[in-house]
Amino acid sequence: MKLQRTLVAGAVALLAAGLLTSCTAGDTEAKTESIDAFPSQWEEEITIDVFDGLANYMGIQKGWFAKIVDDKFNMKLNIIAPNVAGGGDTLYNTRVSAGELGDLIITDKGERLDELIEGGLVADASPYYPAMKNAARFDKAVDAINEGNDGIHAFPSSVSSLLPTESSEGIDSTFGPFLRWDLYAELGYPEIDTLEDLLPILKDMQDLEPVAPNGQKTYALSLFKDWDGNMMNNAKQPVTYYGYDELGFVLAKADGSDYQGLLDGGGEYERVLRFFHEANELGLVDPESTTQNYDTLWSKMQNGQVLFTWWPWLGQSAYNTDANMAEGKGFMIAPLKDQQIFSYGAEAYGGKQVLAIGSKAEDPERIAAFIDWLYSAEGSLSNSSQTMGAAGPQGLTWDVNDAGEPELTDFGKEVFLSGDADVPAEWGGGTYLDGVSTLNISVVLPIDTDPETGFPYSYKMWDSYQKLTANPLTEDWSAHMGGAVTTMEYLKANDQVIVAPGASYTAPADDSEIETLRNQVKAVIVQSSWQAVFAEDDAEFDRIWSGLQDTAEGLGYEKVLEVDMDRAKEQNAQREAIAKEFAD
Amino acid sequence: MTTPTTVTRTVAEQLDERGERSPRVQKRWQRQAGGRKSYGMFLCIVPFLVLAFLFSYLPLYGWIYSLYDYKPALGLEGSEFVGLQWYQMLVSSPTQMAQIGQVLLNTLAISFLGIATSILPLVFAVFLNEVRAKWFRNAVQTLTTLPNFISWVLVYMIAFSLFSSSGLVNNVLGDFGIITTPIKFLDSADNVWLVMTLWSVWKGLGWGAIIYLAAISGIDPSMYESARIDGAGRFQTIWYITVPALMPTYLVLLLLSVANLLNNGMEQYFVFQNAFNMQWIQVLDLYVYNIGMTGNSLSMATAIGMLKSVISVVLLFTVNAIAKRVRGEAIV
Numbered sequence: 001m002k003l004q005r006t007l008v009a010g011a012v013a014l015l016a017a018g019l020l021t022s023c024t025a026g027d028t029e030a031k032t033e034s035i036d037a038f039p040s041q042w043e044e045e046i047t048i049d050v051f052d053g054l055a056n057y058m059g060i061q062k063g064w065f066a067k068i069v070d071d072k073f074n075m076k077l078n079i080i081a082p083n084v085a086g087g088g089d090t091l092y093n094t095r096v097s098a099g100e101l102g103d104l105i106i107t108d109k110g111e112r113l114d115e116l117i118e119g120g121l122v123a124d125a126s127p128y129y130p131a132m133k134n135a136a137r138f139d140k141a142v143d144a145i146n147e148g149n150d151g152i153h154a155f156p157s158s159v160s161s162l163l164p165t166e167s168s169e170g171i172d173s174t175f176g177p178f179l180r181w182d183l184y185a186e187l188g189y190p191e192i193d194t195l196e197d198l199l200p201i202l203k204d205m206q207d208l209e210p211v212a213p214n215g216q217k218t219y220a221l222s223l224f225k226d227w228d229g230n231m232m233n234n235a236k237q238p239v240t241y242y243g244y245d246e247l248g249f250v251l252a253k254a255d256g257s258d259y260q261g262l263l264d265g266g267g268e269y270e271r272v273l274r275f276f277h278e279a280n281e282l283g284l285v286d287p288e289s290t291t292q293n294y295d296t297l298w299s300k301m302q303n304g305q306v307l308f309t310w311w312p313w314l315g316q317s318a319y320n321t322d323a324n325m326a327e328g329k330g331f332m333i334a335p336l337k338d339q340q341i342f343s344y345g346a347e348a349y350g351g352k353q354v355l356a357i358g359s360k361a362e363d364p365e366r367i368a369a370f371i372d373w374l375y376s377a378e379g380s381l382s383n384s385s386q387t388m389g390a391a392g393p394q395g396l397t398w399d400v401n402d403a404g405e406p407e408l409t410d411f412g413k414e415v416f417l418s419g420d421a422d423v424p425a426e427w428g429g430g431t432y433l434d435g436v437s438t439l440n441i442s443v444v445l446p447i448d449t450d451p452e453t454g455f456p457y458s459y460k461m462w463d464s465y466q467k468l469t470a471n472p473l474t475e476d477w478s479a480h481m482g483g484a485v486t487t488m489e490y491l492k493a494n495d496q497v498i499v500a501p502g503a504s505y506t507a508p509a510d511d512s513e514i515e516t517l518r519n520q521v522k523a524v525i526v527q528s529s530w531q532a533v534f535a536e537d538d539a540e541f542d543r544i545w546s547g548l549q550d551t552a553e554g555l556g557y558e559k560v561l562e563v564d565m566d567r568a569k570e571q572n573a574q575r576e577a578i579a580k581e582f583a584d
Numbered sequence: 585m586t587t588p589t590t591v592t593r594t595v596a597e598q599l600d601e602r603g604e605r606s607p608r609v610q611k612r613w614q615r616q617a618g619g620r621k622s623y624g625m626f627l628c629i630v631p632f633l634v635l636a637f638l639f640s641y642l643p644l645y646g647w648i649y650s651l652y653d654y655k656p657a658l659g660l661e662g663s664e665f666v667g668l669q670w671y672q673m674l675v676s677s678p679t680q681m682a683q684i685g686q687v688l689l690n691t692l693a694i695s696f697l698g699i700a701t702s703i704l705p706l707v708f709a710v711f712l713n714e715v716r717a718k719w720f721r722n723a724v725q726t727l728t729t730l731p732n733f734i735s736w737v738l739v740y741m742i743a744f745s746l747f748s749s750s751g752l753v754n755n756v757l758g759d760f761g762i763i764t765t766p767i768k769f770l771d772s773a774d775n776v777w778l779v780m781t782l783w784s785v786w787k788g789l790g791w792g793a794i795i796y797l798a799a800i801s802g803i804d805p806s807m808y809e810s811a812r813i814d815g816a817g818r819f820q821t822i823w824y825i826t827v828p829a830l831m832p833t834y835l836v837l838l839l840l841s842v843a844n845l846l847n848n849g850m851e852q853y854f855v856f857q858n859a860f861n862m863q864w865i866q867v868l869d870l871y872v873y874n875i876g877m878t879g880n881s882l883s884m885a886t887a888i889g890m891l892k893s894v895i896s897v898v899l900l901f902t903v904n905a906i907a908k909r910v911r912g913e914a915i916v
Contacts, residue, residue, distance in 0.1 A: 090877045096656040119657035225859070283765075287749040290771040290858060512653035512666065512883070516673065519879035520680075530859035534771075554679025 032127040038369040042074040046363055051095065051102030054353060054440040055081035063435015067428030068382055068393065073370055077104075079438050096121065103361040104370070106441055109145060109154060109354045111509035117153050122356040124151035128368035134375035138444075144349035144504065155371050156350025156504075157441050160448035164348040164502035164578045170389065170447035171460045172312035172487045173333075173341050173497060175240035180307045180319075181332035181477055183208050189480055193337045195238055195275055198308075203282050205307050212305040221279055222306045223289035224297045225530070230522045231262055231269065232529035235276065237310035239268045240342040243498040247507065247571060248518070248564030249525075249557065254342050254500035256572035261561050262525065263549050270545065276533040277541050290530065304329075312487065320473070322417040328472040333487050340498045341491060346445060347502035348578055353441055374443040377452045384442040389458035396427050398459060406455050407464040416459065417469065503574040507567050514563055517556035524551050650886040670887040684871075684888070688895075690777070691867040695845045697781040702841055704785055705792030706834055710826055712793065713800050714818065725797075728790025739787060740855040743770065770856070776864040784852060799833045800826060845899060846892050868892055 047060070061069065061077040069075055080102055082091040095101050101121050107113060116122045129135075129152050135142060138159040145156045162168065177198065183205040184190075190201055202220035212218050227233040236246055244251040244260070251260045251268055260267040279285050286306070288296070300306050301318035309315035315331030324330050355374070357367045373379040384390030391398045397412030414421035415432045423432050446458035459465050466485060474485075484490035491497040510518060528548035535541040650671075653664045674680055708728070715721045731739070746752050747769035754766040769779075803825065811821050850869035857865050866874070868891070876885025 089880045093656045093877070093880070093882070097659075115655055115657040119655075119659065119662060121657055287766050287768075290768075290860065291744070291748055512664070512881075513669065513673065516670075516879075516881040516884050519875070519881055523874070523879065527859040527862050534860070551679055554677055554682075556677065 032364075034127045035131050035365070038128075038131050038365065038372070042366055045074045045076070046366070047076040047078050048103035048361070048363075048367060049078050049080055049358075050104045050106065050439065051080045051082075051092075051358075052104075052106040052439055052441070053082060053092075053108065054106060055079050055438050056083050056440060057081060057438035058084040061438055063430040064393065064396065064423050064428040064432070065382060065435050065437040067435075069370070072373065073366055075366060075370065077439075081438075100360045101358055103358045104367050105356045105358055106157075106353055106439065107356070108352055108506075109156075109350075110506035113154055113354055113356070114509060116356070117149055121359055122153050123359045123361060123364050124153060125155075125357055125364070125368050125371075126151045128365055132368060132372035132375075134372045134379070138350075138375065141348070141350040141504075145354060154354035154356045155443075157353045157355065157443050158347055158351030158445050159375075159443070160346045160445035162346035162445070162448065163582050164345045165499060165582065166346050167343040167488065167497065167499050168346040168445055168447065168502065169343055169488055170456065170458055170486075172316070173343055173491060174313075175237060175310055176312065176333045176341050176487065176491075177238075177241060177336055177339070178309050178312050178315045178331045179334050180205060180209075180304075180329070181334070181473060182327075182329045183307060184334055185328075185476060191337065192334060195241065195271070195336060196278075198336070199275070199278055199282060199284070202279070202284050202308055206284060209307070212303055214303045214305070216300075216303065216305050218305050218307060219286035220284040220307045221276070221289075222286035222292070222297050222300055223276075223533075224292050224294050225290070225526075226294045228526045230518075231525055232273075232533075234310075235269060235272045235529055235533075238272045238275065240310075241336060241339045242268060243340040243342050244268055245342050245500065247568045249521070249561045250564040250568040252568040252572065254498040256569075256575070259565060259568050261565075263552055263557065265549075273529055273532050273545070274541070277535060277538075280534055281537075285533070290534065321419055322471075325469075325471040325473040328476060330473040332473065332477040333490070335481075335490070335494070335496060339496050341496060343497050343499045345499045345502035345575075347504045348582065349502075349504035351504070352506070355441075355443070371443075377450050377457075380442075380444040380446070380448075380457050381450070383437045383439060384444070384446045384457060389460040390442070390446045391457060391459040392432075393427075396423070397432075400453060401464070405464055406450075406453050406459070406462055408459060408468065412459070413468070416465075501575040501579040503571065503578040505571040505574045507571075510563070514560055518560045520555045521552050521557045521560060524548065524555060647886065647890055649883055650890060652883055654883045654886075656882070666883075670884050673884070674887060684891070686863065687866050687868055687871045690864055691846055691848060693777050694780055694867060695841075695848050697777055698784065698848065699838065699841050701781055701785050702792070702838060703834070705789055706796050706830055708789055709793040709796030709800060710822055710830070713797065713826070714822070725790060725793070729794065730790070731787045732791035734787070736851040736855050739783065739852075743783070743856070768860070771858050771860040773861050773864050776861045780852065780856065780865065783856075795833060795837070796830055799830050803829045842903070846896055 057079055058081045059079060060066070061079060066076065069077060080091070080095075082089070085091045092101070096116075096119070099121070101107075101116065105116070105122060107116070113122075125132075129142075135155060138156065141156040141159045142152065145154050146152050158168070160168070167173075177192075179198075179202070184201070186208055187201065187204050192198055192201065206218060206220050209218055223234045225233075230246060230248055239246075239251055243253045243255070244258075245254065246252075246262075249262045251262060253259070260269070262269050264270070276285065286292075286300075292300075297306070298314070298318055301309065301315060304319060304324075306315075309331060312331065312333070320330035355371050357364045357371070361367055374383050378393070381391050382393050391406065391408075392412065392415070394400075396409070397415055398406050398408050401407040408416060411421055411424075411432075420431050420433045423430055423435055428435060444457070447456050447461060449455065450457050455462060478485060481490045482493065484493060488497070525548065528544055528551075532541050532544045532548070535544055649660070651665060651667060652660060653666045653669075654660065655663050674684070712721060712724060715724070734742075744751065748754070749766035749768060749771075751769075753769070754763070757763045758766065807825050808821055811825055816824065846868055848867055848869070850867065850873055853865045853867050853870045854873065857870065868888075872885045872889045872892075875888060876882050879885075
C-alpha cells in the first residue's frame with residue numbers, strides 16, 4: 001500500500017515537473033569565438049527556416065534565387081510567412097511560445113525585437129560581425145539599431161548612402177493618384193483641383209469603358225481588406241496625397257505642421273471615407289471589394305477591370321505592359337492641383353524591419369554570412385523585391401555594355417517589359433518571376449548606387465532603360481506634364497511632394513493596457529469604416545460615423561490617441577534632428 | 585520461524601467446531617473479495633479519470649494567464665503580474681460591457697435557434713423512412729449526410745461561389761434582369777442568425793437523422809401491422825407510433841444540446857465573419873479568438889474566456905434547480 005502511494009505521488013510529481021519545465025525558456029547559448037572571415041565553402045547542405053513577416057509566399061524558395069543561395073551557401077530557404085498563414089499574430093505567437101521563431105528572422109524593430117531579445121529568441125551576432133564586411137559599410141545603421149542592447153542582435157533593412165532628407169523613391173512616388181491615362185486623355189485631360197473632383201472624371205472614364213477586354217465590368221475603384229490595421233488601409237492612401245501618414249491613430253503631416261486624430265470630425269480620414277462612399281453611390285466601387293483580397297485585385301488590374309489606383313506599384317506593375325503601353329494604355333499619375341504627396345526620406349538608420357539570427361539556429365555562422373551577402377552588390381541586385389525595381393543578377397537580366405553603362409539583356413527586356421520569361425537551365429530554370437526572392441525585403445534601397453558600376457541597383461533609373469521604354473503612353477504623359485520624364489521629376493518640379501526625413505523612428509512598446517485598448521478600438525474602426533463606405537445613403541453614413549466615434553471613445557480611443565500623439569511629436573522631433581545632423 | 589505457525593493458527597481460529605467460518609469472519613472475507621473487485625473496476629475508469637483531468641481540470645491552470653500581462657516571447661515567468669487589471673478593464677467601460685452583452689446575445693440566440701431547429705432531423709428521418717423506393721432513400725440519405733464531413737472552410741467556399749456579389753445566384757438574377765446591382769448575401773447584417781442557422785441545418789441534417797433512423801428501425805413492426813389492421817392511415821401510424829417512439833431519443837439529444845448552449849463553436853462564424861456582419865455573428869468563442877489571437881491580447885482573452893465557465897456554472901445550477909422542482913430529483 002505504501003509502495004503504491006509512493007508510486008502515485010512520484011508520478012504526480014513527475015507530471016507536474018514536466019508541465020512546469022515545458023514552459024521555461026531554453027538554456028543560454030555557449031559563447032562563440034569571434035571570426036574574421038567566413039569560409040568560402042560550406043560542406044553540409046542545410047535548410048533554414050526563415051520567419052519572414054513580409055513574405056507573401058510560404059515554402060521552399062525556388063528558381064534562380066534559390067540556385068544562387070544554394071551555390072554560395074549550400075543552403076535552402078524555407079519561408080514561413082504569417083501573411084500567408086493569416087489570422088493576425090497567431091503564427092508568431094505559437095512559434096514564439098514554442099521557443100523558436102526561425103533560423104533567420106525578419107520582423108519589426110522596436111517592441112517585437114525587444115521582446116525577442118529579452119526572451120532569448122535571437123542570437124547575438126557579435127562574434128560574426130568582424131567578418132561581415134558588406135554590412136560594415138552601413139556600420140552607422142547597425143550601431144543605431146543595436147543601441148542599448150548588449151551585443152549585435154539585429155541588422156537593418158532599407159539602408160542606403162542617401163541623405164535622410166532625400167526621397168527614398170526613385171522614379172515613382174510610393175503614393176499618388178494614378179489613373180488610366182488613355183481614358184483620361186480621351187476626356188481631354190480635365191483639370192483636377194482637389195480629391196473630390198476626381199469623382200465625376202472617374203465616372204466619365206467608367207462610362208467610356210464600361211467593360212474590360214475580358215468581358216467583365218470595369219470599376220473605377222476596387223478595394224481590398226488584407227492590409228487593414230489601425231484603420232481601413234485603402235482609406236489611408238488618399239490621405240497621403242495631402243502629406244499625411246499614419247502613426248497609430250494619428251495622421252501626422254510629413255513636415256510636422258499638422259496632427260489629426262483618425263476620428264476627428266472633418267478630418268482627412270472622414271474625408272476619404274466620404275469620398276469612397278460617394279463613389280459607391282455613383283456606382284464606381286467594385287461590389288466585390290468587401291470580399292476580395294490583394295491577389296484578386298492584382299489580377300483585375302492586369303485585366304484592365306480597374307481604372308484607378310493609389311499606388312504606382314500596383315497599377316503600373318500590373319497593367320503597364322509593353323503591349324498596353326504601345327497602344328498608349330496604362331496607369332500614370334494625374335496630379336491634383338492641391339496635392340502634396342507624402343514621400344519617405346531615405347532612412348539614415350534603416351527601415352522598420354530588421355533581420356536577426358534565431359538563437360536556436362543550427363549554423364548561425366552561415367546565416368550571418370547570408371545576411372552579410374544581402375548587403376553586397378550581388379545580394380542587393382538579386383534579392384531586392386522585383387516591384388521595387390532591383391535589376392536581378394548580372395549576366396542574366398542585365399550586363400555592363402561597351403560604354404560601361406548597365407543595360408538590360410534581351411532576357412531582361414523580356415522579363416521587365418513583357419512580364420516574364422523562362423530562365424536558362426544554368427541559372428536554375430523555371431520562370432523568372434517564380435524564382436524571384438520571396439524574402440520580400442530590400443536590405444539595401446534599390447535606388448542606392450551600386451559601388452561596382454556606379455549606377456543605381458534599380459534598372460528603372462538607368463538611362464538605357466528609360467530610352468528603351470519610351471512609348472506612346474509615356475510620351476503623351478510627358479507632353480502634358482511639362483516634359484517631365486518620371487513621376488518624381490514632375491512632383492519635385494511642381495513642388496508637389498513633401499519628404500519626411502528618414503529618422504528611422506520606432507514607436508516604443510505599448511504598455512499592455514494601451515495595446516489591448518488599441519486592438520479593440522482598431523477592430524471597431526476597420527469594421528465601421530467598411531460599413532460607412534457601403535452605407536445606403538448619407539444619413540446612414542452619418543449614423544455609422546458618429547456611432548463609430550461613440551463606440552471608439554467608449555473603448556478607450558482617447559487614451560490611445562494621447563499616446564500616439566506624443567509619439568507623432570517625438571517622431572517629428574527626431575526627423576528635425578536628423579535633417580539637421582546631416583545638413584551639417 | 586514463528587510466522588507460518590501464526591498463520592496456521594489464524595486459519596484454524598477462523599473455523600468453528602462445525603468447520604464453518606464464523607459470521608464475523610465471513611463478512612470480512614466478503615469485504616475483501618468485494619474490495620478486490622472494486623479495485624479492478626477502479627482501474628478500468630482510471631484512463632477516463634486521467635482524460636477528464638487532462639482536458640477538463642488541467643486547462644484551468646491556464647486561468648493564471650489572466651492575472652499576467654502575458655507575452656509569448658517572454659513566457660509566463662518573464663511576463664508582468666498585473667493582478668485583476670484585465671477584469672477591471674472589462675467592467676470599467678460601459679461600451680465594453682455592451683459589447684460583451686451583444687456577444688452573449690449572439691451566442692444564446694444562435695444556440696436557441698439551433699435548439700429550435702433540432703426537431704428538423706427527426707422530421708426528416710420520419711419522412712425519409714416513409715419513402716418506399718429503397719435506392720431513392722439511400723441516395724437522399726447519402727447526399728444529406730455528406731455535408732457533415734465537409735469542413736466549414738469548404739462550406740464557405742461553396743457559399744462564396746454561390747452567393748458572393750459575383751457568385752452564381754447574383755449572376756443568374758442579373759442575367760434575367762431581375763436585379764441590376766448584386767444582392768449582398770454574405771456581406772450584410774440582415775438575418776445573420778437565421779442564415780447561420782440554415783447553414784448549420786444544411787450541414788447537419790442528414791447526420792442528425794441517422795440516430796432517428798436507427799431508432800425507427802428498432803420499432804416493433806407488429807405495432808404498425810396491428811395499427812393498420814385497426815384502420816390507421818399513413819399519417820396516423822407516424823403520429824401515434826413513430827413519433828412517440830422517437831421522443832425519448834429526441835429528449836436526450838435536446839438535453840445534450842442545452843448543456844452545450846455556450847459551445848456553439850467558432851469555425852462557422854470565423855469563416856463567415858466580415859466587417860458587415862461582425863456585430864451579429866461574433867459568438868463567445870469567436871470573440872475570445874478575435875481578441876486573443878487576432879488582437880494579440882492573450883491575457884484579456886483568457887479573462888473573457890473564463891466568463892464562459894462562470895456562465896456555464898450558473899446555467900448548470902439553474903437547470904439543476906428546475907430539475908429539482910419538476911422531477912423532484914436533482915442532477916448534482
